[in-house]
Amino acid sequence: MIIKAKIHEIENAPVKDRDGAYAGKVAQVFPSAEDGSAAFISVATGLLGGHTVLVPVEDATFDGNDLHVGYSKSAIKDAPSPGAGNALTDTQANAVRKHFGLSPAGKATGDMGDPHENLDQAGTGPAGADDTEGAGATPPA
DSSP states (O other): OOOGGGHHHHTTOEEEOTTSOEEEEEEEEEEOTTTOOEEEEEEEESGGGOEEEEEEOTTOEEOSSOEEOSSOHHHHHTSOOOOSSSOOOHHHHHHHHHHTTOOOTTOOOOTTSOTTSOSSOTTSSSTTOSTTTTTTSOOOO
């Protein structure tokens, strides 16, 4: 997570994908409405940074030079582009989250994508309903 006080440090930083490959450069930071931490960035990709895409950065890390995100370079390259302006709509944000396989904002689900899982405490719900059920297995249909 890039906290509000550190956002200025990632502006114009190189973006590295999950394998350490260069994916582009931070063009703009979009903070979270809840706490002001970085929620999304726009990344200038392609030759001379001519194409800009949106990437969620809730789990990104910054090593003082590069911003490391947990997505592949190809997923970043194919991500939705930001619209005009300096703000993201909920629709844009959810389209980006969907592209990267994340739950829509406000619709968190458990580790296996089951909305009926007990997300708070393992072992407190009915049999098979805790958040450790099915770990490593395929998601429920």
